[in-house]
Amino acid sequence: MSDRCGQATIRTGTLQGVDAVPVEVQVDVGRGLPAFRIVGLGDVAVQEARERVRSAIRSCGLRFPDCRVTVNLAPAPLRKHGTGFDLPIAAGILVATGQVDENSVGRSWLTGELALDGGIRPVNGILSHAIAAAREQRVLVCSSDADHEIRAVDSLHWRGINDLVDISGTEVAVQGHLRIVSQECTMDIGAIAGHMSAKRALEVAAAGGLNLLMVGPPGSGKTMLARCLPGILPPMSAVEALETAVVHSVAGLSPSQVLNGTRPFRAPHHASTLRGLVGGGSPVRPGEVSLAHNGVLFLDELPEFGPSTLQALRQPMEDRRITLVRAEGRIELPADFMFVAAANPCPCGYLGDPSKHCTCTDGSISRYANRIGGPVMDRIDICLRVDRIDPGLMMNAKDGSESVTMRSRVVEARRIADTRNCKNRFLSGTVLLGACNLDPGMLRHVEDIARNAHLSGRGITRLMRVARTIADLETSESVKHEHLDEAASYRLMESI
Amino acid sequence: MDKQELGRKGEDAATAYLERVGLTVVERNWSTKSGEIDIVALDGETLVLVEVKTRRSMRTGTPEEAVSPTKQKRLIRLARAYLASTGIEPLAVRFDVIGIRVLSADRALLRHHRSAFDVT
Numbered sequence A: 001m002s003d004r005c006g007q008a009t010i011r012t013g014t015l016q017g018v019d020a021v022p023v024e025v026q027v028d029v030g031r032g033l034p035a036f037r038i039v040g041l042g043d044v045a046v047q048e049a050r051e052r053v054r055s056a057i058r059s060c061g062l063r064f065p066d067c068r069v070t071v072n073l074a075p076a077p078l079r080k081h082g083t084g085f086d087l088p089i090a091a092g093i094l095v096a097t098g099q100v101d102e103n104s105v106g107r108s109w110l111t112g113e114l115a116l117d118g119g120i121r122p123v124n125g126i127l128s129h130a131i132a133a134a135r136e137q138r139v140l141v142c143s144s145d146a147d148h149e150i151r152a153v154d155s156l157h158w159r160g161i162n163d164l165v166d167i168s169g170t171e172v173a174v175q176g177h178l179r180i181v182s183q184e185c186t187m188d189i190g191a192i193a194g195h196m197s198a199k200r201a202l203e204v205a206a207a208g209g210l211n212l213l214m215v216g217p218p219g220s221g222k223t224m225l226a227r228c229l230p231g232i233l234p235p236m237s238a239v240e241a242l243e244t245a246v247v248h249s250v251a252g253l254s255p256s257q258v259l260n261g262t263r264p265f266r267a268p269h270h271a272s273t274l275r276g277l278v279g280g281g282s283p284v285r286p287g288e289v290s291l292a293h294n295g296v297l298f299l300d301e302l303p304e305f306g307p308s309t310l311q312a313l314r315q316p317m318e319d320r321r322i323t324l325v326r327a328e329g330r331i332e333l334p335a336d337f338m339f340v341a342a343a344n345p346c347p348c349g350y351l352g353d354p355s356k357h358c359t360c361t362d363g364s365i366s367r368y369a370n371r372i373g374g375p376v377m378d379r380i381d382i383c384l385r386v387d388r389i390d391p392g393l394m395m396n397a398k399d400g401s402e403s404v405t406m407r408s409r410v411v412e413a414r415r416i417a418d419t420r421n422c423k424n425r426f427l428s429g430t431v432l433l434g435a436c437n438l439d440p441g442m443l444r445h446v447e448d449i450a451r452n453a454h455l456s457g458r459g460i461t462r463l464m465r466v467a468r469t470i471a472d473l474e475t476s477e478s479v480k481h482e483h484l485d486e487a488a489s490y491r492l493m494e495s496i
Numbered sequence B: 001m002d003k004q005e006l007g008r009k010g011e012d013a014a015t016a017y018l019e020r021v022g023l024t025v026v027e028r029n030w031s032t033k034s035g036e037i038d039i040v041a042l043d044g045e046t047l048v049l050v051e052v053k054t055r056r057s058m059r060t061g062t063p064e065e066a067v068s069p070t071k072q073k074r075l076i077r078l079a080r081a082y083l084a085s086t087g088i089e090p091l092a093v094r095f096d097v098i099g100i101r102v103l104s105a106d107r108a109l110l111r112h113h114r115s116a117f118d119v120t
Helices: A044-059 A085-097 A126-135 A144-152 A166-170 A196-208 A222-225 A237-252 A274-278 A307-312 A314-319 A362-370 A391-395 A402-418 A429-436 A440-452 A455-473 A481-489 B002-019 B069-088
Strands: A008-015 A019-030 A034-037 A070-076 A108-110 A138-142 A157-161 A210-216 A296-297 A321-326 A329-334 A338-343 A380-384 B024-032 B034-045 B047-057 B092-104 B108-119
Touching: A008 A085, A008 A126, A019 A085, A019 A126, A034 A044, A044 A085, A070 A085, A085 A108, A085 A166, A126 A144, A126 A157, A126 A237, A138 A144, A144 A157, A157 A166, A157 A237, A196 A210, A196 A222, A196 A338, A196 A380, A196 A402, A196 A455, A210 A222, A222 A296, A222 A338, A222 A362, A237 A329, A274 A307, A307 A314, A314 A321, A402 A455, A429 A455, A440 A455, A440 A481, A455 A481, B002 B024, B002 B034, B002 B047, B002 B092, B002 B108, B024 B069, B034 B069, B047 B069, B069 B092
Parallel strands: A008 A108, A034 A070, A108 A138, A138 A157, A210 A338, A210 A380, A296 A338, B047 B092
Antiparallel strands: A008 A019, A019 A070, A321 A329, B024 B034, B034 B047, B092 B108
16 A cells, blocks of 8 residues: 555646646646645635645545645646646546556546545536547546537547546446527417518528617517527528537536527617626626526617627627737627617617607607617617517517528528628628619619618618628618618618 | 653653564664653664653643644654664555553553644
8 A cells, every 4th residue: 555656647637718628737746745736827716726636636536645745736827716627636646656557548638526435527628628639539537417418529539437436447438419409489489479570580590691670669579589590590500509618618608509509589678887897806707798698688678788889799799709908818709699679769768659748858869769879770680670569560479480481591692692791791892882783773762761861881881781681681682772671661760 | 669660661661662563673762962762663664663652641732742843853853863874775664653542550541643744
């Protein structure tokens, strides 16, 4: 029962944004007074690993050495966060003291939190670790609880373990592959009675991935309509699903829904903090804009959001990702979402309602509208009014399966758009003009609309994008008169 | 029985116990002017430095509780001094604490804490 001095090196990683950056855990068990030190810029959770590792090793009937144990996390200048270092540190000590064969962890990437009884607990961001391990062609060794998630990573070999003693096992690692299986709509748009024009606008927005604002009195169904969007958007591709699942995994949310291909629908409350919305903290946690990546970000009661919160959305809406700059460096998170918002037309909510009188003053109405701010309004492609529907229609609501047919039209429109090698929402300039294929008469019509509605340059671009998307839905080569008129009807904000 | 005598008796008992469980006691009451190590023993190749605490009552807690962080630090300093003065370089070093609670004239309860603390 003599202790053995020795050294070991184990590969693991630490999260930076949504990436797992490789980290080498170097363990030295050497002569000297008994000590257990971890160096290399670990946070409090990493320092606390000492107690978990010590207890876990002893609980498993293995020996914790009565020697000087030094653990270095290299590269030393990189800050390391979280509990995922427990398993690699324990493994390093066991290898260094000759209790575990080096070959069982040689070409591996280890990550996992230890319970005091030696059990392995899952860590956040396991998908990021899986992707990094696959890139380095290493076998990922982690908690078996994560099996269903990491199965999604192509060509990954992994070994799920339940207990620290399982680490010396060498049973076959399985190879992962993501298949988008099925996906049922969370909410069918057919269940919403009436609202024919709003449904059409949703379809156009979904087809082009366009930003949408719905204005209407309380209880008119704005939120219900928005919640139907994931059901009519095309299912995510395997690549998209993985991108989004990684973000959810890093944030500690279960990515199983996302991995089925269902686009995320994030509806943060207007009291959400800036950090909660765009991401932040230490370590960086993805915000709602990143959790909505490849899906829908729905802001209900848009004017109630703080001005600084709304302004912070400009960068992600423009760049499709969010860049957080901090002392340790730049961290980029994906944030390619479809922006959907709902607002009341005035503080009381009933401006323009045929049956209920608005009690707001002119001043309060304009103050309310101004709170959204030009820069955000400028990025809205489709703005439409949603009115309360007739009670008679309401009672005739039926369980339709409209979402399925609507989605098939959306998928077809996107297929046409894909032949242009540029997503509709990114079309601009001459490419957009070329894509619209307008004849001289139509060009004059665009000019008329722009002049009458006082459209800015950006307004005209957005009008044409919407028109092009409508033409895609109608499988039309060129943008026709009726497409343009419909697009012009979605420019409500110029009139308010 | 005064305090010194009680302490010595406790250390005798601890030494007897350690030898019974297979350790080799190499030194007792190794002292410098800054303090003393009660027992130095060998467990295979591991050097074991033992602090013995004997108590007659539980009024002030268990005997082992008396080995406070300050006392641990002093023992660590003493251990360094011991290693330096003897010049040995053991493969592993361990700090053990033995707590003895005297129950009656001929009965006592002994608890042996292996690796009770370390340098960090």
